[in-house]
Amino acid sequence: MMGFTKFSLKEKHREYRKWRKEKLFKGDVVHCTICNSNYREFGIFGNTKRKNAQCHNCGSLERHRLVWKYIQDNELINEPMRLLHFAPEKVFYNLFSDILEIEYFPCDLFPHVYNYKGKTKIMEVDITKIPFDDNSFDFILCNHVLEHIPHDQLAMSELFRVMRPGGFGIFQVPIDYNREATYEDFSITTEKGRLKAFGRRDHVRWYGKDYKDRLANVGFEVKEDDFVNTFSKEEQFKYGFDTSEKIYHCRKPYNRK
Template structure:
């Protein structure tokens, strides 16, 4: 992967933007964090609505799930630079890191930064095509998430690897869905997002297994959650075919 360099100009720019957006995050003493994605050490900034403090690296822009994915790859010795990758809901951190990989495909149906226009429930690629799939915080937006999971399984090569994450309530056994909830404000209160269709529970692993994936939830110890600026109980799902 292309290493994102430390840029003091970028860091100061993001600190200023963060202060203008949410001054409250600087109202208390902040713990220094470490970013495994770019090597930055220092104070992280807020991101999201509502604002999550200490969640974003001011240098590379990585969020909690990106750092957890990087930690897994570091542990497993995985290098994505020569892999054929499908990245749904592309995120700038990985797009920059993959800038030298011609087989990296950032795809989405609507996102302007996506290079490829693609429907996750009908992926325009042949079977067994990709070495790696990356799908962070996308499936909660999809009407037919089971179809999307099946399509992801179809295009992943045997032996291929996937990184998936969704907003999840680990205290809840079953995914919460309610088709009568259609207003944006209702969806926010029920599903934590104005355009979310569900709030996943612990059965997310079972949903992935139902389409054929082997699934391993991955998280770090609490001390490392603090060290790397991860959300409490932050979890990504490593899937294999």
């Protein structure tokens, strides 16, 4: 009985906070590409307190709205497909679970940390040892995952292996475009050391401009798409995009198995 009361109060607080935010940010200047809500501005988010970042309704961030806009504008989901999704973000998890054309496989190395209450079970998968057959997915989404993986070339070759020829993936990572070459140093193993060297406690490298070459190394055809800069300044603000994020759209050529 106590549990029920506590849960209800928590829910009520959440609803109140959402109602207050909706009221505070009422307007139609910005538009969430994921849940289609409109506001005066998106909310502040992150350690660096980025402005116009988080949707007040669905919680989407810049990178989610950009990737989804890219998928929609390029009509990438237009036929029945098997989708493998690493570290499934809640906004995408909810979206993909509801799209009839998608046979959805969300996965993570630590599935127990997710509490989505959705109908699709999150599977335990090590990205460097993917437990699926060769050529078995049409679409693989891996958004901000590879920067956490020490053996990223092994992970990339596994992504390539399980993708069907002609299939595609979107593999986003944070990139420092001031670096020609990716910086990694595996002697740095502490959280403090990684924070200082790579900007986050759980990152193991800073990718540089050669990120696309690392993907190409394992066989992908890589399109580095500056999609975000096909929009005007006003549109970039409207959708709350990060104007420095390029889309890494990778294909497995038809002649590869």
